[in-house]
Amino acid sequence: MKALLLPKQKFNPRKAAVFGVASxxxxxxxxxxxxxxxxxxxxxxxxxxxxxxxxxxxxxxPALDPNSAAMVANLTYNTHPGIAYLYNNGKPIFYADSxxxxxxxxxxxxxxxxxxxxxxxxxxxxxxxxxxxxxxMFVVNIATHTEYDFWQYKFNGGSPTTSxxxxxxxxxxxxxxxxxxxxxxTAGLAGLVRLSDIRSGVINHALxxxxxxxxxxxxxxxxxxxxxxxxxxxxxxxxxGSRVQLDPSINVxxxxxxxxxxxxxxxxxxxxxxxxxxxxxxTGPGGMGYYFEDPREEGVADPYPGVxxxxxxxxxxxxxxxxxxxxxxxxxxxxxxxxxxxSVSMTSPANGATVAGxxxxxxNASDSVGIxxxxxxxxxxxxGNPITTSPYTYSWNTSSTSNGTHTLTATATDxxxxxxxxxxxxxxxxxxxxxxPSAPTGLTAAAATSARINLAWKASTDNTGITAYKIYRxxxxxxxxxxxxxxxxxxxxxxxxxxxxxxxxxxxxxAGNESAKSATASASTPSASDTTPPSVPTGLSSSSITxxxxxxxxxxxxxxxxxxxxxxxxxxxxALIASPSGTSYTDSxxxxxxxxxxxxxxxxxxxxxxxxxxxxxxxxxxxTSDTLAPSAPSSLRTTSISRSSISVTWSxxxxxxxxxxxxxxxxxxNYNNWxxxxxxxxxxxxxxxxxxxxxxxxxxxxRAYDAAGNISGGSNTIRVSTSH
Numbered sequence: 032m033k034a035l036l037l038p039k040q041k042f043n044p045r046k047a048a049v050f051g052v053a054s055x056x057x058x059x060x061x062x063x064x065x066x067x068x069x070x071x072x073x074x075x076x077x078x079x080x081x082x083x084x085x086x087x088x089x090x091x092x093p094a095l096d097p098n099s100a101a102m103v104a105n106l107t108y109n110t111h112p113g114i115a116y117l118y119n120n121g122k123p124i125f126y127a128d129s130x131x132x133x134x135x136x137x138x139x140x141x142x143x144x145x146x147x148x149x150x151x152x153x154x155x156x157x158x159x160x161x162x163x164x165x166x167x168m169f170v171v172n173i174a175t176h177t178e179y180d181f182w183q184y185k186f187n188g189g190s191p192t193t194s195x196x197x198x199x200x201x202x203x204x205x206x207x208x209x210x211x212x213x214x215x216x217t218a219g220l221a222g223l224v225r226l227s228d229i230r231s232g233v234i235n236h237a238l239x240x241x242x243x244x245x246x247x248x249x250x251x252x253x254x255x256x257x258x259x260x261x262x263x264x265x266x267x268x269x270x271x272g273s274r275v276q277l278d279p280s281i282n283v284x285x286x287x288x289x290x291x292x293x294x295x296x297x298x299x300x301x302x303x304x305x306x307x308x309x310x311x312x313x314t315g316p317g318g319m320g321y322y323f324e325d326p327r328e329e330g331v332a333d334p335y336p337g338v339x340x341x342x343x344x345x346x347x348x349x350x351x352x353x354x355x356x357x358x359x360x361x362x363x364x365x366x367x368x369x370x371x372x373x374s375v376s377m378t379s380p381a382n383g384a385t386v387a388g389x390x391x392x393x394x395n396a397s398d399s400v401g402i403x404x405x406x407x408x409x410x411x412x413x414x415g416n417p418i419t420t421s422p423y424t425y426s427w428n429t430s431s432t433s434n435g436t437h438t439l440t441a442t443a444t445d446x447x448x449x450x451x452x453x454x455x456x457x458x459x460x461x462x463x464x465x466x467x468p469s470a471p472t473g474l475t476a477a478a479a480t481s482a483r484i485n486l487a488w489k490a491s492t493d494n495t496g497i498t499a500y501k502i503y504r505x506x507x508x509x510x511x512x513x514x515x516x517x518x519x520x521x522x523x524x525x526x527x528x529x530x531x532x533x534x535x536x537x538x539x540x541x542a543g544n545e546s547a548k549s550a551t552a553s554a555s556t557p558s559a560s561d562t563t564p565p566s567v568p569t570g571l572s573s574s575s576i577t578x579x580x581x582x583x584x585x586x587x588x589x590x591x592x593x594x595x596x597x598x599x600x601x602x603x604x605x606a607l608i609a610s611p612s613g614t615s616y617t618d619s620x621x622x623x624x625x626x627x628x629x630x631x632x633x634x635x636x637x638x639x640x641x642x643x644x645x646x647x648x649x650x651x652x653x654x655t656s657d658t659l660a661p662s663a664p665s666s667l668r669t670t671s672i673s674r675s676s677i678s679v680t681w682s683x684x685x686x687x688x689x690x691x692x693x694x695x696x697x698x699x700x701n702y703n704n705w706x707x708x709x710x711x712x713x714x715x716x717x718x719x720x721x722x723x724x725x726x727x728x729x730x731x732x733x734r735a736y737d738a739a740g741n742i743s744g745g746s747n748t749i750r751v752s753t754s755h
Contacts, residue, residue: 146210290339559637
């Protein structure tokens with residue numbers, strides 16, 4: 032199947048905000064400890080320390096990620112798995128010195144303190160960003176060993192602006208030290224293939240790439256990444272910062288028709304590997320876009336055609352991408368210059384405090400190389416988003432937390448990926464919501480049939496909000512039923528013909544306060560000449576069993592008494608759970624690996640009820656019982672084509688438990704911009720895509736999935752055009 036990867040990345044710096052900065056003294060110590068790769072210049076050398084993640088080779092026999100095969104399957108999903116971003120999305124580098132004019136650069140996005148705030152930023156007169164919408168541009172001052180990275184840079188009327196950006200020490204570890212231009216937090220020059228690399232014929236550092244396969248959530252990243260803007264949750268999603276390696280046993284020189292440029296890239300992938308540092312605009316299985324320096328600066332010769340890179344977004348198809356491996360996170364560790372994790376301490380509220388209302392939660396954090404973020408946690412779960420700038424504070428509205436004892440912690444993560452967590456602080460929440468809602472008013476009761484009474488009432492009011500209503504019948508202290516706070520009606524179908532019933536309703540708020548009961552409303556069901564119950568439902572069966580739900584089906588009952596069949600009562604373990612009108616019901620909210628006994632009875636409009644059906648025992652799937660994905664669908668082909676529609680069919684997948692369904696994917700005529708356009712059941716092997724443009728080319732592919740959520744590999748893909 033072809034890639035879902037778009038040939039450009041879409042960065043979300045909101046998640047990357049501003050990084051901490053190390054003190055000057057500690058910075059000098061680190062420089063002495065790690066700076067060993069001298070000679071970096073516009074025409075050669077390599078930036079960052081010799082022991083940075085980007086300048087160290089892959090050790091022999093590295094451990095692989097347990098999910099390596101699935102990750103590689105997604106990364107190589109495209110017809111052109113590895114694309115060279117050379118011009119439009121290539122990264123221009125400009126060099127500054129003491130004579131370069133400096134500017135105050137403003138950030139146009141309000142995501143915190145601008146990374147360039149307070150800095151005199153050198154910008155050469157000929158500097159301009161790439162022509163992609165990302166507008167990246169990198170400026171390097173070798174004398175001050177500072178790199179300035181810009182995202183969506185503009186120069187209007189002598190005043191430079193950038194949506195966001197960052198700085199990095201080119202003698203450091205390759206991570207941004209203040210702000211960032213990539214959501215992963217790596218510096219712009221880190222892993223970038225420079226023109227000097229191409230001219231020398233050797234790439235002696237790791238590469239970097241973007242992909243649509245970035246894993247969610249934003250906390251799922253690996254060193255050297257310190258953030259993530261990943262959104263993909265599917266099988267084989269790859270965390271930002273992950274390192275891939277091409278099988279080093281392959282004889283790259285022996286590959287037929289491979290270009291000189293492809294050889295350089297392949298050998299670097301074997302020796303140093305490559306890191307996933309940015310996310311593409313689409314989400315899902317796709318390919319990889321490798322970052323190269325844009326040669327179009329004034330007076331710079333273009334070396335790419337000379338090594339066989341004939342056009343922009345060049346597909347490096349002679350590299351055996353299927354032979355990539357994703358390395359275990361343990362293979363790449365922070366340099367030994369920063370073995371000490373950050374220090375962090377809670378400053379408020381105090382341990383043992385009792386709180387109510389809105390409370391400020393704060394912590395102090397420090398580290399030798401800089402703090403990336405501080406994450407507060409309440410009872411082990413994240414309390415808000417990570418705080419990326421000092422002061423590290425969060426406004427906690429305790430009214431959303433239950434009264435009682437809770438624990439608060441703070442976890443600080445530094446720019447090298449190391450973290451520390453405070454010990455648990457015990458906090459008591461005591462919000463005094465003791466005011467119950469007002470009693471519901473306007474309660475009415477009306478008999479619809481001899482087997483149904485309809486209730487309706489007017490909404491109650493409360494200082495914090497209504498969460499539920501309880502319905503009481505015939506003076507009982509136990510509710511007959513409970514409905515949500517937005518529901519103002521209820522149908523009682525557990526009634527008998529010729530009988531009078533009385534009802535009351537109460538309201539409940541989020542604190543559990545219950546109102547007084549409403550005024551009583553009564554209704555009498557009419558007597559029924561029909562005294563014949565419906566037939567007993569037969570054929571009770573189950574289908575589509577998952578870890579938390581099951582679909583129950585049965586054969587329809589018949590009613591010969593004259594009043595007509597009204598519906599069914601479904602029982603789980605002897606308790607009524609639903610009264611559907613049809614012959615199917617999905618029971619959800621079940622526990623995994625648990626057995627339940629079901630039965631169903633029928634009732635008519637005269638309130639006559641049948642006896643219960645033969646019981647059925649259903650066992651939900653174990654949460655770990657099925658980890659095998661279905662086989663990939665095959666023989667995808669068209670069955671009909673018109674001006675506005677395309678119909679396809681395919682051969683079925685197989686699965687150890689059963690195929691639950693198929694997902695249909697569509698791309699453009701160049702096998703890009705893939706989207707999921709539909710889903711069909713496991714028994715359906717056809718799909719029609721309507722409302723298409725006439726005379727337009729599309730591409731299609733299919734994936735199967737089972738009830739446990741395992742997703743197959745992609746089918747073959749087809750390229751089809753609608754009629755003119």
